[in-house]
Amino acid sequence: xxxxxxxxxxxxxxxxxxxxxxxxxxxxxxxxxxxxxxxxxxxxxxxxxxxxxxxxxxxxxxxxxxxxxxxxxxxxxxxxxxxxxxxxxxxxxxxxxxxxxxxxxxxxxxxxxxxxxxxxxxxxxxxxxxxxxxxxxxxxxxxxxxxxxxxxxxxxxxxxxxxxxxxxxxxxxxxxxxxxxxxxxxxxxxxxxxxxxxxxxxxxxxxxxxxxxxxxxxxxxxxxxxxxxxxxxxxxxxxxxxxxxxxxxxxxxxxxxxxxxxxxxxxxxxxxxxxxxxxxxxxxxxxxxxxxxxxxxxxxxxxxxxxxxxxxxxxxxxxxxxxxxxxxxxxxxxxxxxxxxxxxxxxxxxxxxxxxxxxxxxxxxxxxxxxxxxxxxxxxxxxxxxxxxxxxxxxxxxxxxxxxxxxxxxxxxxxxxxxxxxxxxxxxxxxxxxxxxxxxxxxxxxxxxxxxxxxxxxxxxxxxxxxxxxxxxxxxxxxxxxxxxxxxxxxxxxxxxxxxxxxxxxxxxxxxxxxxxxxxxxxxxxxxxxxxxxxxxxxxxxxxxxxxxxxxxxxxxxxxxxxxxxxxxxxxxxxxxxxxxxxxxxxxxxxxxxxxxxxxxxxxxxxxxxxxxxxxxxxx
Amino acid sequence: xxxxxxxxxxxxxxxxxxxxxxxxxxxxxxxxxxxxxxxxxxxxxxxxxxxxxxxxxxxxxxxxxxxxxxxxxxxxxxxxxxxxxxxxxxxxxxxxxxxxxxxxxxxxxxxxxxxxxxxxxxxxxxxxxxxxxxxxxxxxxxxxxxxxxxxxxxxxxxxxxxxxxxxxxxxxxxxxxxxxxxxxxxxxxxxxxxxxxxxxxxxxxxxxxxxxxxxxxxxxxxxxxxxxxxxxxxxxxxxxxxxxxxxxxxxxxxxxxxxxxxxxxxxxxxxxxxxxxxxxxxxxxxxxxxxxxxxxxxxxxxxxxxxxxxxxxxxxxxxxxxxxxxxxxxxxxxxxxxxxxxxxxxxxxxxxxxxxxxxxxxxxxxxxxxxxxxx
Numbered sequence: 004x005x006x007x008x009x010x011x012x013x014x015x016x017x018x019x020x021x022x023x024x025x026x027x028x029x030x031x032x033x034x035x036x037x038x039x040x041x042x043x044x045x046x047x048x049x050x051x052x053x054x055x056x057x058x059x060x061x062x063x064x065x066x067x068x069x070x071x072x073x074x075x076x077x078x079x080x081x082x083x084x085x086x087x088x089x090x091x092x093x094x095x096x097x098x099x100x101x102x103x104x105x106x107x108x109x110x111x112x113x114x115x116x117x118x119x120x121x122x123x124x125x126x127x128x129x130x131x132x133x134x135x136x137x138x139x140x141x142x143x144x145x146x147x148x149x150x151x152x153x154x155x156x157x158x159x160x161x162x163x164x165x166x167x168x169x170x171x172x173x174x175x176x177x178x179x180x181x182x183x184x185x186x187x188x189x190x191x192x193x194x195x196x197x198x199x200x201x202x203x204x205x206x207x208x209x210x211x212x213x214x215x216x217x218x219x220x221x222x223x224x225x226x227x228x229x230x231x232x233x234x235x236x237x238x239x240x241x242x243x244x245x246x247x248x249x250x251x252x253x254x255x256x257x258x259x260x261x262x263x264x265x266x267x268x269x270x271x272x273x274x275x276x277x278x279x280x281x282x283x284x285x286x287x288x289x290x291x292x293x294x295x296x297x298x299x300x301x302x303x304x305x306x307x308x309x310x311x312x313x314x315x316x317x318x319x320x321x322x323x324x325x326x327x328x329x330x331x332x333x334x335x336x337x338x339x340x341x342x343x344x345x346x347x348x349x350x351x352x353x354x355x356x357x358x359x360x361x362x363x364x365x366x367x368x369x370x371x372x373x374x375x376x377x378x379x380x381x382x383x384x385x386x387x388x389x390x391x392x393x394x395x396x397x398x399x400x401x402x403x404x405x406x407x408x409x410x411x412x413x414x415x416x417x418x419x420x421x422x423x424x425x426x427x428x429x430x431x432x433x434x435x436x437x438x439x440x441x442x443x444x445x446x447x448x449x450x451x452x453x454x455x456x457x458x459x460x461x462x463x464x465x466x467x468x469x470x471x472x473x474x475x476x477x478x479x480x481x482x483x484x485x486x487x488x489x490x491x492x493x494x495x496x497x498x499x500x501x502x503x504x505x506x507x508x509x510x511x512x513x514x515x516x517x518x519x520x521x522x523x524x525x526x527x528x529x530x531x532x533x534x535x536x537x538x539x540x541x542x543x544x545x546x547x548x549x550x551x552x553x554x555x556x557x558x559x560x561x562x563x564x565x566x567x568x569x570x571x572x573x574x575x576x577x578x579x580x581x582x583x584x585x586x587x588x589x590x591x592x593x594x595x596x597x598x599x600x601x602x603x604x605x606x607x608x609x610x611x612x613x614x615x616x617x618x619x620x621x622x623x
Numbered sequence: 624x625x626x627x628x629x630x631x632x633x634x635x636x637x638x639x640x641x642x643x644x645x646x647x648x649x650x651x652x653x654x655x656x657x658x659x660x661x662x663x664x665x666x667x668x669x670x671x672x673x674x675x676x677x678x679x680x681x682x683x684x685x686x687x688x689x690x691x692x693x694x695x696x697x698x699x700x701x702x703x704x705x706x707x708x709x710x711x712x713x714x715x716x717x718x719x720x721x722x723x724x725x726x727x728x729x730x731x732x733x734x735x736x737x738x739x740x741x742x743x744x745x746x747x748x749x750x751x752x753x754x755x756x757x758x759x760x761x762x763x764x765x766x767x768x769x770x771x772x773x774x775x776x777x778x779x780x781x782x783x784x785x786x787x788x789x790x791x792x793x794x795x796x797x798x799x800x801x802x803x804x805x806x807x808x809x810x811x812x813x814x815x816x817x818x819x820x821x822x823x824x825x826x827x828x829x830x831x832x833x834x835x836x837x838x839x840x841x842x843x844x845x846x847x848x849x850x851x852x853x854x855x856x857x858x859x860x861x862x863x864x865x866x867x868x869x870x871x872x873x874x875x876x877x878x879x880x881x882x883x884x885x886x887x888x889x890x891x892x893x894x895x896x897x898x899x900x901x902x903x904x905x906x907x908x909x910x911x912x913x914x915x916x917x918x919x920x921x922x923x924x925x926x927x928x929x930x931x932x933x934x935x936x937x938x939x940x941x942x943x944x945x946x947x948x949x950x951x952x953x954x955x956x957x958x959x960x961x962x963x964x965x966x967x968x969x970x971x972x973x974x975x976x977x978x979x980x981x982x983x984x985x986x987x988x989x990x991x992x993x994x995x996x997x998x
Contacts, residue, residue, distance in 0.1 A: 143677035143740075170688075173737040181675045181732070181742055207737060315859055320906060324858030348846035349877040350948065355860050356782045356876060356906055360947040360992045361973060367948055368969040435970035604970055 007093065007263060009474040014091040016067070016075060017466035018060050019269055020047055020098040020258075022296060023359075025056075027063035028463050029071055029091070030470070030481055037477040039485035042461055043067035048254075049100040055254035056100055057261075081261055094262050095473070097465040099269035100252070104129040104244050107155040109179070111162035111171040113139050116200065119225045120161040121389065123199070123233040125310045127240035128271030129157075130297070135178070137162075137171045143178060150182035156248045158184065158194065158216075159236060160208070163201030165226045172204040176211040183215060192251065193217040195243040199224040199236040219243065231393060244268055264473055270299045270312060272468025276482060277301040277425070278308045279471055283479070286422035289448065291379060292464070293428035295319035295358055298378055300386035304415040309390035313382040318430050319358030322374060326351050329377035336582050337373035337446065339593035340366070365603060368435070372443055375430040379447035387414045418577075419451040419497065419552070425487070427459035438530075438600045441490045441568045451497045451577050452552035453561055456490040456568070489535055491566030495573040498549040500525035505546050506574040511563075512540040521572060526592070528599040529572040533565030541570075549574075571600065632779040632874075632912060632994070634886050640777055640916060641761065644752050645768035647671065656763050660754040662789040662899050666769050667752045673745030676727050681739020684712040684721045688739030694723075695741075699731050703743065710741065755787050756899040757918040775918035776893055778874070778886055780840070783902030783913025784853065784862045785870030790837040792890065792898045792917065794818040799887035802879070803841055805830055812836045816898055816915075818890045822879045823871075825851040831869055838870035838900045840890065840915060842882035849877075863903025863911075870902040872913045880952045883944070883996065893917040943978060943993040950988065954996065955980040 015030040015037075025047045029040045043066025048059035061079060068075050074089045075081060082090025106129040110117030113136035124131050132153050135146050160179065162172040179196070186194040196216040198208045205220055212218050222235040245265050249255040259266060270292070277290040281303035290301040296317040301310045315324040326334060331344060350370070354360060362368040391414050426432070426444050434440045440458050444450075463486050471478035496507050502525055509521040514537045523529055533539055541563050547556040563570050575596070583589045597603055650669020654660060681688045692699075694710045703709050703725040710723040725743060732742040754760075758773030795807040795817045803819025805827050813835035823841045825848040831839055850856050852867065874886050882890075898917040905911040937943070941957045959977035965987060966972050975987045 144675055147675045170737055173735065174740065177733075177735055177738065177740065177742070178677075181677075183672075321859055323856075323860070327856035327858040345845065345847050352782075352846045352849075352857075352877040353947070353951070356904075357946045357994070358906060361971070361989050362969055363947060363967050363989055363992060364949050365968050368971075433971070604968075 007473050009476070012092045012474060012477065014085050015093045015095065015470060015474070015477065016064065016081065016091040017094070017463075017470055018063060018096045019272075019463075019465040020049070020056055020060065020096065020100040021269065021294075022100055023047055025059040025063045025100075026462065026466070027060070027067045028466050029067050029075075030477065032477075036484075037474075037480045039463070039481050041067055041070040042463065043070060047100050049252060053253075055257075056098070056252065057254045057257050060096070060258060093264075093473070095264045095466070095469045096258065096262055097267045097269045097272045097469050098249070098252075098255075099128075104240075104248060104268045105132055105156045106130065106159060106240070107132050107135065107150065107153055107157075107184075108159040109135040109161065109175050111137050111175065111200075115228070115393075116161045116163065116225050118389070118391075119231050119233065119393075120159050120199070120236075122231070122309065123161075123224050123236040124159050124240065125312060125389070126233060126271075126274065126308065127237040127244075128268030128274065128310075129240065130312050130314050135175070137174060146178050147182045150179065150184050154185055155194075156186065157240065157243055158196045159240065160196055160198045161200040161224050161236075163204060163223075164228055165202050165223050167201055167203075169201060169204040169207055172200050173207045173211065176204075176208045180211045180215055186247075186251075192247065195219065195247045197221060197236060197239050197243065199239070217247065229393065241265065241267065241271065264469060267469045267472075269465045270310060272465040273299065273427070274301050274308065274310050275468040275471055276464045276478070278303055279475070279479070280423070280425075280482075281306075281308075284423075287417070287420045288423045288425065289383075289416070289421055290425040290464075291382065291427065291431075291444075291448075292459075292462075293318060293375060293378060293382070293426075293430055295429070296321050298382035298428075300382050302386065302390055302416055304390070304417060304420065307390075307415055309386070309415065311382070311386040311389050313378075313385050316378045316382050318371070318375060318378065318428075319354060321355075321378075322358075323351055323355040325374050325378045325381070328381055334370075334373050334377050336589065337376050337593065338370060339590045339597065340369075341586075342366075342370070369603070371430065372434070372439060376443055376447045379443065383448055387416045390415050418449065418454075421450050421454050423455045423457060424448060424450055425457045425459065427462055427464055429462070431458050432460065432462050436602055437488065437490055438568045438602045441493070441571060442596070442600050442602055445493055445495075445571065445573060449495070449577055449580050450493060451495050452550070453492060453494050453563065455492050455564055456566070456571075458488050458490060459486055460488045461486075489564065489566040490568040491533060491570055492563040493571040493573055494541070494543060494551060494563070495575075495577055496545050496549040496551050497577040498545075498555065499579060500546075500549065500574075500576055502526040506549055507546065507551070507572065508544040509572060510542040510544075511570075514539070523572055523574040525574055525576065527572070527574045528596045529574075530569050530600050531572070532569040533563070535566050537565040539563050539565070539570065568600070632781060634778050634883070634889060634996075636776050636889055636892070637774065637919070638777040639772065639774050640756070641770050641772050642755055642758075643768060643770050644754060645764075646752055646766075647750060649766040650750070652763055652765060652767075652769060654754075654760050654763070654769060656760055658760045659758075660760060660771060661757050662753065662755055662897070664754045665751045666754050666760070666771070667767075669750050670747035671750055673729060673747050675732070676729070676743045676745065678723060678726065678741045678743060679739065680710050680723050680734070680741045683723045684710060685714060686712050686739075689736045691739045691741065692734045692736070695731070695734065697731060699733060702728075702730050704728050755789075755901075756916050757897065757920065759920075773916065773918040774920055775916060776889055777917075778889060778915040780872040780874045780904075780913040780915070781876055782844075782860065782862075783870065783872040783904050784849070784865050785838070785867050785902035786863055786865075787899065787901040787903070788816075788837045788870050789897065789899045790814050790816045792816045792818065792893050792896055792915075794887075794891050794894055796820045799842065799882040799884055803827055803839065808834050808836065810834065816840065816900055818887070819882075820887070821881050824848055828852060828869060828871065832867070836869060838872065838902070840872045840874065840900070842873070842875040843878050843880035844871065844873045845879070846877050860904055860906040863901065863905075865902075870900055870913075872900060872902055872915065875952065876946070878951075883954075885996065890915070937976065937990070937993075937995060942996045943976075944996050945978075945988060945992060946994050947989075947992040950980075950986070953980055955986075958985055960990075 045062030108120040117136040506525040511519040553559040761772040762770040801820040803823040819841040955978035964972040
C-alpha cells in the first residue's frame with residue numbers, strides 16, 4: 004500500500020463482491036477531478052458450480068470493459084498500471100460474499116465489556132452471532148453447547164478493565180477451551196481468537212487457549228470503565244479477516260494478489276465513508292443499507308461511530324422474517340388498499356423462495372415498499388438500542404447506586420440532532436421515483452426538526468469506502484458528484500396534535516427572491532420543489548405544543564437545501580407519529596400523503612386491487 | 624448483462640447423481656469403494672464428544688480454587704457415575720466434611736486453579752450417517768465419509784420442510800390439478816411417499832403423519848398451513864432439521880398451484896418405486912433445494928444430466944413459468960428477448976421478454992420474473 008502514489012492515479016477499478024452480485028465501478032481522473040465512468044455487475048461465484056470468487060469479478064469487469072469501450076483485462080489478469088487507454092492504475096475490492104464475516108464475541112459483564120466487544124466487531128463489519136458473558140443468564144454447559152454449535156469465523160474475547168480481577172476472564176477462556184470451537188470455513192485450520200481484555204489476564208488466556216486456537220493478543224478494548232479503545236481490536240479483526248477467513252474462501256487467495264490494498268468487509272468500508280462525511284462536514288449522520296438478507300445501520304453522533312447489522316431483516320432472503328418480526332398489521336398499515344392476509348402471506352413467502360423476482364405491478368411495488376418501511380424501522384430500533392453511551396460508568400451518585408445502570412448507557416442516536424440521513428440498497432437506490440425513497444426513509448426513521456435526505460445512486464459506497472483508505476480525495480469527489488443523490492430537506496414538527504388543527508406556518512424565500520407562504524395543518528405532508536444545488540431561507544412558525552428545533556411554539560429561521568425531490572414539510576406528528584387505525588381513514592390518509600409527494604404514477608392507487616390487475620400491455 | 628441467468632429446477636427422468644455423506648467429526652467409514660448400498664446402509668460412524676458440565680467445586684467444598692485438585696477423590700481423567708462423590712474436604716479438625724457429587728455420568732476433564740471449577744465431560748454421543756440413496760460407493764474419504772453415486776429420476780422442489788427419508792412412491796391423486804385429500808390416506812399409506820396435485824392442508828398432513836406416511840410431495844402449500852404445521856412463522860428459508868414426523872416437498876410455490884404436468888408425469892412414472900427424498904432447503908449462499916431421487920441403477924440409457932444443466936441463457940422458443948404476480952404460475956413460450964430496457968407499470972425500466980401464453984396474446988414480463996422449464 005505504501006508504494007501507491009495517490010496523485011499519480013489516473014484510473015481506479017473497484018469491485019464489491021456481495022452475497023448475490025459482484026459490482027464493479029470504473030473511476031477515472033478527468034481534468035483535475037475523479038469521476039465515475041461506468042458500473043458493471045455479474046452474479047457472485049463463491050458457490051458451486053464455480054466456487055471461485057474471481058470468476059464473478061472478471062465477469063463484472065468484462066461488463067465494465069463493454070460499457071466503457073476500453074480494455075482492462077489481459078486474459079484473466081487486470082492490466083496495471085494503465086498503459087495508454089488499456090488497464091487501470093489501481094484495483095481494490097470489498098467483500099461480503101459467503102455470508103460476510105461472522106463472529107462471536109465474549110465479555111465478562113454483558114452490558115459492559117460484552118457490549119463493547121460487540122461494538123468493536125460490528126464496527127469492523129462483522130455479523131455478531133452471539134454475545135457470551137459471565138452474567139448472560141445461561142449455565143456454563145449451555146454456553147459451551149452454544150459455542151460449539153455456532154462455528155463462527157472468528158471470536159473476540161474481552162473482559163475486565165486493566166488491573167481488575169482476572170478470574171472471570173479465566174472462566175470465559177476455560178469455557179472456550181472446553182468448547183474447542185471449530186471454524187466455519189476450512190476444517191483444517193485453527194479458529195482465530197482475538198483477546199482484547201484485562202492485560203493482567205494475558206498469560207492465563209495464553210495458557211488456556213494458546214494450544215487450541217490461533218490466539219492473537221491486542222490492547223484491552225475497555226481499559227477503564229469510562230473509556231472504550233475499540234481501534235486496535237477492529238484493526239486486528241480486519242487483519243485476521245484477510246489472513247484467515249478470506250484466505251479460506253474460494254478464490255480469495257487469487258483475488259488478494261490482484262490488489263495492493265487489503266480486501267475489506269463491505270460494511271466496514273461503508274462505515275468508513277459515513278464516518279468521513281460526518282467528520283468532514285462536522286455533522287450528525289445516519290446511513291442505512293438495506294439488502295436482500297441484511298440491513299446495516301451506521302450512525303455518527305457526537306463524533307462516535309456506531310454500526311449495527313440486522314442479520315435477518317432484508318428484502319428477499321429475509322423478507323419473510325420482516326413479516327414474522329414486524330407482524331402483519333404493521334406492514335398493512337402502510338398499504339392503501341385491501342388485500343387478504345392469506346394472499347399477502349403467500350406472496351411474501353414466494354418472494355423468499357424466489358428472491359430475484361421484481362415487482363411488476365404497482366400494487367406489488369406498494370407492498371414491497373411497505374415491507375421495506377418495516378424492515379428499516381426494525382433495523383433502526385436495533386441500532387438505537389446498541390448505539391449507546393458506555394454502561395457501567397459511575398455517575399455523580401451515592402455509593403448505594405453505583406451499580407444502577409439506568410442513567411448511563413442512553414442511546415446516542417438523537418433524531419432531533421440528525422443532519423443527514425443517507426439510504427442505500429436496492430429498494431431505496433432503485434426505487435422508480437426518488438420521492439418513494441424519501442417517503443420510505445421519513446416513515447421508517449421519523450427524523451425530527453430539519454434533516455437532509457439522500458440516497459446512494461447506484462450503491463457504490465463500499466467501493467468508495469475502501470478507496471478512501473488510499474485516496475481520500477478521489478473517494479470524496481466521486482461520492483459527492485456521482486454517488487450521493489441529495490433528495491432535499493425535510494422539516495418535521497415534533498409534538499402531539501389534533502388532525503386538521505393548525506400546525507405550522509412557513510415563509511420561504513426562494514431563489515430569485517420569490518416568496519412562498521405555507522400553512523400546514525396537523526396531519527399534512529407537503530412538497531415544495533427546490534432544485535438540487537439551490538437553497539431557500541425558511542421561517543418556521545410552529546403552533547403551541549409543536550417544536551421545529553427551537554422549543555415548543557418557537558420560531559426558527561433556517562436555510563433549507565434543495566434536491567431532486569425538493570423540500571418536504573411533515574406535520575404528521577412525531578412523538579407520537581400515528582396512522583389512523585380505522586380502515587377508511589387510514590387509506591384516505593395514506594393516499595393523501597402519497598399524492599402530496601406524488602410518489603406513485605397518476606393511476607389512483609386506491610383503485611388497484613388484485614381482481615382488477617390487467618396484463619401489462621406490450622410496449623414495443 | 625452479457626448473460627441472462629434464469630433459475631430452473633431440475634426435473635429429469637434419468638440423471639447420474641452423487642451425494643456426499645460426511646461425518647461431522649472424524650470417525651470410521653464402514654463401507655468400501657465399489658460397494659452397493661441401500662438408502663438405509665450405515666456408511667460411517669463416529670462419536671461426538673459429550674456435553675460439558677461445570678461444577679463449582681471450590682464453592683461447594685469451601686476451599687480456595689488452587690486447593691480443589693487436592694480434594695479430588697478420583698484423579699483427572701477418571702470416569703464418574705451420576706451422583707458419585709469425586710471431591711471431598713474436611714474442616715474444623717476433620718469434624719465437618721463437604722462432598723461434591725457428579726451431576727452426570729462422565730469423565731473428570733480438568734480442574735481450574737483460578738476459578739475452582741471442575742469440568743465433567745458427559746459420555747460421547749454416537750453419530751451414524753446412512754447412504755440416503757440406493758447406489759454404489761464411488762469414493763471413500765478415510766475417517767470422514769463417502770460419496771454415493773446413483774442413477775435414476777431426479778426432481779427438485781422449490782421448498783421443503785423435514786429431513787431425509789426413503790419409501791415407496793404412490794401418486795394419490797388423479798391429476799396434477801387435484802389437491803391431496805383426506806380420503807386418499809389410509810392404513811395402506813404407511814411408509815410411503817405420497818404425491819398430490821395442487822396443495823395439501825395441515826389437517827390432511829396430520830392424518831398422513833398419524834398413518835405413518837413418510838413424505839408428501841405437492842404443487843403448492845399455503846403459508847397459513849405452514850405456520851400451523853411448524854407452530855411458528857418461518858422467517859428465513861433454512862429448513863431440513865424440523866422434526867415433524869413427515870417430510871413435505873412443494874414443487875411450485877406458496878398458494879394453491881397445480882403441479883407442473885412434466886413433474887407430475889415423471890412422478891407418476893415412478894409409481895411403486897423406492898425413492899429417497901429430502902426436504903432440506905436453503906435459499907442463501909449455497910442454494911439447496913428439496914429433492915426426490917428415484918434410483919434405477921440398472922438403467923442403461925446414457926443420458927447423464929449435469930446438475931447445473933438447466934441454468935443458462937434463455938432463448939426464443941423456451942418454455943417458461945412466471946414466478947411472480949400478476950401472472951404467477953402461468954406457463955408460456957418465449958417469443959422475443961428485446962435487448963433494450965422497457966418500462967413496467969411501476970415505472971421501473973428493466974430487461975424483459977415477450978411470452979405467448981398459448982392464447983395468441985403476447986405479454987411482456989420482467990426477465991427476473993420467469994423460470995425456465997426443461998422441455
